[in-house]
Amino acid sequence: MVQIINSKLFEKISPNDLIEATYKASGNFQVRAFFEAKDEILKTGKYTEEEFYEILDGMVDAETERYLILNKVKGKKPLFLEEIAEIIKEFPPENVIRDIIYLKEQGYIEEHIEIKTKTVIKKIKGEEKEVEEKEYFYRYQVKELPDNFIEHYFEPISIVYDAGVCCQCGWCASICPVNAIAVTADTLEIDDEVCMKCGLCYSVCPRSFSIEQALLSMKKIDKSLQFSEKINGYLNTYSATTTKDKIKKVRQDGGIVTSLLEYLLKNKLVDAIVAVQHSKDFWKPEPVIVDNLNDLYKTGGTKYANASTLAIIGQTKNYKNIAVVGTPCMINAIEKSNLFPTRVPFFNNIKYKIGLFCMESFPYEGVLKLIKEQFDKDFTKVTKMDISGGKFIIYLDSGEDLRVPLNNVKSYARANCHYCEDLTSDYADISVGSIGSQAGWSSVITRSKKGEEIFQGAVEVGLIEFQNLKDVKPGLGLLERIADTKRKNCKPIELIKNQKT
Numbered sequence: 001m002v003q004i005i006n007s008k009l010f011e012k013i014s015p016n017d018l019i020e021a022t023y024k025a026s027g028n029f030q031v032r033a034f035f036e037a038k039d040e041i042l043k044t045g046k047y048t049e050e051e052f053y054e055i056l057d058g059m060v061d062a063e064t065e066r067y068l069i070l071n072k073v074k075g076k077k078p079l080f081l082e083e084i085a086e087i088i089k090e091f092p093p094e095n096v097i098r099d100i101i102y103l104k105e106q107g108y109i110e111e112h113i114e115i116k117t118k119t120v121i122k123k124i125k126g127e128e129k130e131v132e133e134k135e136y137f138y139r140y141q142v143k144e145l146p147d148n149f150i151e152h153y154f155e156p157i158s159i160v161y162d163a164g165v166c167c168q169c170g171w172c173a174s175i176c177p178v179n180a181i182a183v184t185a186d187t188l189e190i191d192d193e194v195c196m197k198c199g200l201c202y203s204v205c206p207r208s209f210s211i212e213q214a215l216l217s218m219k220k221i222d223k224s225l226q227f228s229e230k231i232n233g234y235l236n237t238y239s240a241t242t243t244k245d246k247i248k249k250v251r252q253d254g255g256i257v258t259s260l261l262e263y264l265l266k267n268k269l270v271d272a273i274v275a276v277q278h279s280k281d282f283w284k285p286e287p288v289i290v291d292n293l294n295d296l297y298k299t300g301g302t303k304y305a306n307a308s309t310l311a312i313i314g315q316t317k318n319y320k321n322i323a324v325v326g327t328p329c330m331i332n333a334i335e336k337s338n339l340f341p342t343r344v345p346f347f348n349n350i351k352y353k354i355g356l357f358c359m360e361s362f363p364y365e366g367v368l369k370l371i372k373e374q375f376d377k378d379f380t381k382v383t384k385m386d387i388s389g390g391k392f393i394i395y396l397d398s399g400e401d402l403r404v405p406l407n408n409v410k411s412y413a414r415a416n417c418h419y420c421e422d423l424t425s426d427y428a429d430i431s432v433g434s435i436g437s438q439a440g441w442s443s444v445i446t447r448s449k450k451g452e453e454i455f456q457g458a459v460e461v462g463l464i465e466f467q468n469l470k471d472v473k474p475g476l477g478l479l480e481r482i483a484d485t486k487r488k489n490c491k492p493i494e495l496i497k498n499q500k501t
């Protein structure tokens, strides 16, 4: 994966080039904005002075690396990201790839998209048919810039919210050094008087600019994972269930998420977990930091209303190792920060990302309306909600269960979920959902060595039993089909920026 920038990375650069690049980097608009706001930042109490300088150092190092890379690709014809990474030997290929994408956003680099059409044979309703498919090829080239060119500064992410595509993950609120952003499950507000235009929020927001091409190119370099266009890179896929009665009482499906979290806490692999529990408003998810097993069991089960879980990560600074449970949009936000590391202390503490499958979520008010209009029931009587076999199901305290076709409830879902293409938390260490497995079991995708280790660890201590997902019905085939549908139906994001690209 991408290396966090440090001075070792500049070992292969001549002292003169490094001095020039660092000088240029320290004049960068965002670096200066951050530096000049030092007093305001320290006043918030979010960071110590030492942490402030660590973040500043990170910003200067990142700019220095970008400047050096830009100089090395100037004058070259349009190239694929992997080709550029091949040419530049001074930095790890992953860093080169992510920097090209960032330089594009800063206005230095142009993206050339070539579309080709190919004919493929596909099975449609049991019959093999020839189908035309479009293929997209992305190449990158340094722009010819006018003498008066001014680098794009990143606008505050209110443009994401105003465009109606914010997924309310809350990550920007945690990242903002001056606490200028307030995010809830439904709202986002920026205090313009406080914002100092450092651009950090924009660089990590999963909906600001796409990092898809960077991640796909990195996948081509990293051969350690199996790769599926539908569910992305993975090590193994399982169908699994918990063996523990206490977890069975609170779980949504196989209780795998809670079992993994119990394993992590008990074995001191983490000292805290960020998850959600029921708030005092029934069925409204409340993000929580959990550091003991009793509180952990309160987080079991799916709440279909969305939560801005990542907004509380900023409060986990004093825990050394944390695990985060989140929907794909949250996991994508964290992955983007992995690509553009901001060296904020709580980000480095995130050791495990446990991703959920997610087709869509609902506004809290939408969940209440749905229960009333579709089932004519009082939501306080509902003990569990589920989406399974194309139905939205509610379980009542009377023991009764009621179901309506999923299509009946689609209109209650959040509009911004239509801009989401990820069903299976593509960038988690381990992803968990129900599609593909039988009732009471979860489908599990391990995607990193860490993810596989904790799954096998929980199996070894007898917390989880499992089968191979490829050996169960409906299994991996159904999961891939539904994941593919979500990708294909995803709407493109178009932000209206003040600056021309």
Ligand SMILES: Cc1cc2nc3c(=O)[nH]c(=O)nc-3n(C[C@H](O)[C@H](O)[C@H](O)COP(=O)(O)OP(=O)(O)OC[C@H]3O[C@@H](n4cnc5c(N)ncnc54)[C@H](O)[C@@H]3O)c2cc1C
Pocket (backbone or CB within 6 Å): 250, 251, 252, 253, 254, 255, 256, 257, 258, 259, 275, 276, 277, 285, 299, 300, 301, 302, 303, 304, 305, 306, 307, 309, 325, 326, 327, 356, 357, 358, 359, 360, 361, 362, 387, 432, 433, 434, 435, 442, 443
């Ligand atoms: C909004 C939403 C939509 C989903 N849609 C699908 C789907 O279309 N297909 C599918 O296969 N699976 C979907 N899931 C995942 C599924 O419902 C289960 O969460 C998953 O199978 C794990 O089950 P479990 O028994 O292992 O989890 P449990 O052991 O019951 O643990 C559940 C975990 O989910 C977390 N959680 C609950 N609600 C939320 C929330 N609103 N936001 C963030 N985290 C939450 C809790 O913190 C807890 O850690 C969805 C989940 C959510 C939250």
Ligand code: SF4
Pocket (backbone or CB within 6 Å): 157, 160, 161, 165, 166, 167, 168, 169, 170, 171, 172, 173, 183, 188, 204, 205, 206, 207, 208, 333
């Ligand atoms: S980081 Fe998350 S909450 Fe903030 S603007 Fe982006 S999508 Fe919305």
Ligand code: SF4
Pocket (backbone or CB within 6 Å): 155, 156, 157, 175, 176, 177, 178, 179, 180, 181, 190, 194, 195, 196, 197, 198, 199, 200, 201, 202
């Ligand atoms: S709102 Fe964004 S740009 Fe403004 S100070 Fe916070 S992180 Fe920086």
Ligand code: SF4
Pocket (backbone or CB within 6 Å): 167, 306, 327, 328, 329, 330, 358, 359, 360, 361, 416, 417, 420, 421, 422
């Ligand atoms: S569909 Fe996407 S944007 Fe909506 S809650 Fe799920 S992961 Fe987030």
